[in-house]
Amino acid sequence: MEKVVLGFSGGLDTTFCVKYLTEDKGLEVHSVIVNTGGFSEEELKKVEAHAYALGVKTHTTVNAVKGYYDSIIKYLVYGNVLKNNTYPLSVSAERLSQALHIAEHVKKVGAKLVAHGSTGAGNDQVRFDMIFQIMIPGIEILTPIRDLQLSREAEIEYLKGKGVNMNFEKAAYSINKGLWGTSVGGKETLNSKGMLPESAWLTPMTKEGASEEMVISFEKGEIKKVNGKTFAHPTEAIQFIQSIAGAYGIGRDIHVGDTIIGIEYYLHCFGAPFFILFFAGSSFFHVHHVSDYFCFGNQWMTL
Numbered sequence: 001m002e003k004v005v006l007g008f009s010g011g012l013d014t015t016f017c018v019k020y021l022t023e024d025k026g027l028e029v030h031s032v033i034v035n036t037g038g039f040s041e042e043e044l045k046k047v048e049a050h051a052y053a054l055g056v057k058t059h060t061t062v063n064a065v066k067g068y069y070d071s072i073i074k075y076l077v078y079g080n081v082l083k084n085n086t087y088p089l090s091v092s093a094e095r096l097s098q099a100l101h102i103a104e105h106v107k108k109v110g111a112k113l114v115a116h117g118s119t120g121a122g123n124d125q126v127r128f129d130m131i132f133q134i135m136i137p138g139i140e141i142l143t144p145i146r147d148l149q150l151s152r153e154a155e156i157e158y159l160k161g162k163g164v165n166m167n168f169e170k171a172a173y174s175i176n177k178g179l180w181g182t183s184v185g186g187k188e189t190l191n192s193k194g195m196l197p198e199s200a201w202l203t204p205m206t207k208e209g210a211s212e213e214m215v216i217s218f219e220k221g222e223i224k225k226v227n228g229k230t231f232a233h234p235t236e237a238i239q240f241i242q243s244i245a246g247a248y249g250i251g252r253d254i255h256v257g258d259t260i261i262g263i264e265y266y267l268h269c270f271g272a273p274f275f276i277l278f279f280a281g282s283s284f285f286h287v288h289h290v291s292d293y294f295c296f297g298n299q300w301m302t303l
Contacts (some may be wrong), residue, residue: 037065
């Protein structure tokens with residue numbers, strides 16, 4: 001039986017891929033999830049159990065959080081990088097890290113096939129395909145959702161027919177959560193009518209109208225302390241900030257843009273509490289940019 005390594009998140013698209021590749025294509029699926037900061041240990045265990053219940057041969061979890069920050073995120077901070085002065089490239093950045101780790105797993109497993117659950121609509125397909133073509137040339141890339149041109153409704157119908165048990169109401173939205181933010185797409189984002197319902201967001205607003213003070217300290221451009229609490233690595237500080245700011249709905253925004261492949265004007269809702277902290281329309285990057293002028297030559301600065 002031929003082996004295929006599948007980048008697996010446990011969501012609707014990759015759940016479909018497991019059933020389709022194993023049962024319809026007769027392939028031996030080796031799933032791998034690359035955690036870039038979006039999953040707790042408990043959630044990772046549930047994803048693993050879900051993968052095996054679907055029929056994968058092996059499932060592997062890669063902890064890429066610190067490496068993701070060290071190789072990508074800190075440079076986005078240094079450069080005050082925002083696409084169209086709005087979007088922090090949260091999903092964009094993590095896809096590169098995930099693709100690199102998936103490519104390494106293909107080599108480790110000895111597979112001749114690699115698969116991902118990207119659709120034909122956005123930039124993820126290009127990111128995965130590009131990295132795979134560079135890092136594992138000669139390995140065939142399978143993209144069931146894109147090739148079959150499936151809607152989320154069609155995927156849900158297929159999986160129900162296969163007896164798969166999962167939260168299909170939540171699966172109506174495509175959710176990508178990582179260290180640098182969470183993006184949400186589906187239903188309302190497919191046109192210009194309406195906004196995402198509160199239930200679609202992973203982090204509910206439980207402190208709307210409340211307020212509290214947060215003091216952030218930097219050393220050489222990297223965050224080290226929050227409210228006087230010291231962190232061993234900036235990723236821990238970022239996650240701590242997310243845990244506080246997310247409940248206020250801080251960091252939620254909408255990005256309207258186009259894609260690498262020329263599909264124009266897609267609507268992209270995201271939440272990234274870490275960098276939007278101070279007032280509506282003001283971002284962490286703006287604060288970081290301004291702080292460059294004041295802490296140059298100093299070891300740290302408190303905002």
